[in-house]
Amino acid sequence: MTTNWRAIKTFLKFFFITLFASAIFVPFIWMICTAFKPANEVEMLNFIPHVASSDNFKLVLKIIPNALSGKYLNIDLLKWIFNSIFVASWVTVLQVTTSSLAAFAFSRIRWKFRDQVFVMYLATMMIPGLVLTIPQFQIMVSIGFVNTYAGLIIPMAFSAFGTFMLRQFMLGIPLSYDEAAEIDGASWMQIYLDIILPLTKPGLITLAIFTFLGNYRNLMWPLVMIKDEAIKTVPIGLLSFQGSYHSQTELLMAATMICIIPLIVMFIIMQKKLVRGINLGGGVKE
Numbered sequence: 001m002t003t004n005w006r007a008i009k010t011f012l013k014f015f016f017i018t019l020f021a022s023a024i025f026v027p028f029i030w031m032i033c034t035a036f037k038p039a040n041e042v043e044m045l046n047f048i049p050h051v052a053s054s055d056n057f058k059l060v061l062k063i064i065p066n067a068l069s070g071k072y073l074n075i076d077l078l079k080w081i082f083n084s085i086f087v088a089s090w091v092t093v094l095q096v097t098t099s100s101l102a103a104f105a106f107s108r109i110r111w112k113f114r115d116q117v118f119v120m121y122l123a124t125m126m127i128p129g130l131v132l133t134i135p136q137f138q139i140m141v142s143i144g145f146v147n148t149y150a151g152l153i154i155p156m157a158f159s160a161f162g163t164f165m166l167r168q169f170m171l172g173i174p175l176s177y178d179e180a181a182e183i184d185g186a187s188w189m190q191i192y193l194d195i196i197l198p199l200t201k202p203g204l205i206t207l208a209i210f211t212f213l214g215n216y217r218n219l220m221w222p223l224v225m226i227k228d229e230a231i232k233t234v235p236i237g238l239l240s241f242q243g244s245y246h247s248q249t250e251l252l253m254a255a256t257m258i259c260i261i262p263l264i265v266m267f268i269i270m271q272k273k274l275v276r277g278i279n280l281g282g283g284v285k286e
Contacts, residue, residue, distance in 0.1 A: 035253040042249050056254035076229070077255055080237035085262060087149060087222075087233060088215040091156045095211045096204055099162030104192050106163065107170040108178055118167075125160045129220070137224055147227045156215060162207045169203035170196060209270050213263060234259045 034042060035056055037049040058064045062072045105111075106118045136155050137146075145151035173196065181191045197204070219235040226236055238259065242252055 031253045031256060034250055035257050037250050039248065039250055056250045057258065060251055060255040060258065073251070075237065075241055075255070076232075077237070077258060079230070080232050080234045081259060081262065083231055084216050084234040084259075087152045088212045090149075090153045091215045092208050092211045094153065094157035095159050095162055096208050098158050099166050099207060100197065100200065100204065101192070102163040103166035103170055104196055107167045108175075108191070108196065109188065121160055122164055125164075133220070133224060136221075140225065146225060147231065149231060151225045152222055152231070152233070155221065156218075159207075159211070162211065165207055166200060166203050169200045173199050205270065209266070212266065216263060 030047065033048055036052040036054070038051065038053055038055070041049055041051075055064065059066060059073055060075065060077050062075075062077075065072050102121075106114060106121075140146050140151045140155070145154065177195050177199075178191055181195055186194070216233075217235055218233070219239070222233045222236050223239070226232055232240070238252070238255060241255055
């Protein structure tokens with residue numbers, strides 16, 4: 001009886017996991033199928049296109065002109081992707097650097113009111129991002145960073161969450177390493193660079209992945225800052241694309257598929273390191 005009950009519990013567990021996974025994947029599969037549909041099949045109930053075609057991808061990449069107008073689409077998809085990768089990469093480098101330095105100061109160096117300052121620093125996570133949008137925008141206007149790459153990058157270069165996460169990693173490193181290095185004459189910067197950073201590598205990679213993904217698909221701040229077509233990022237570009245070609249769902253899905261390719265490639269490459277970093281951060285021993 002006990003064996004049968006365990007088998008039933010296992011079956012139900014996998015059934016609900018499969019059900020939830022299917023609910024997540026169905027919209028993604030619909031997007032892929034729609035991207036390969038011709039325009040006359042988009043409104044049909046069939047999930048899989050009767051005749052799959054790559055013309056939608058050629059149209060959004062300006063390989064072929066639109067058959068209806070004889071002109072190329074007025075979009076620059078590859079430029080959007082470049083801008084998003086450029087901004088997200090710089091934000092990732094700066095945020096990992098600033099977060100690791102702050103985490104090192106809050107976890108390894110003893111100074112007066114350290115814990116109290118950390119609590120205040122952490123409390124900034126309780127402030128909704130939208131509340132800070134107007135003050136940040138006014139600061140960007142005053143220093144002339146509106147509609148520039150710097151205006152997209154610098155405000156995102158600091159993260160209380162990243163500092164908190166890396167601090168938890170660094171607290172798990174024995175202080176005896178620091179003491180041994182100090183006895184050998186190492187400075188705090190040498191301890192940070194040669195001892196703490198290599199041991200915190202899983203946390204750094206995890207933070208880098210989350211930061212890159214979050215900034216690649218960030219919509220709100222670029223929507224406020226960007227006015228020039230030349231520095232549009234993927235979310236802003238797709239938003240304007242939807243406004244210009246709102247009735248051509250198949251083109252929007254094709255453009256979306258192309259734009260998420262960098263994220264899929266990055267996830268496939270970094271998957272094992274991401275899972276390892278999360279496990280170590282949560283105290284799971286390998």
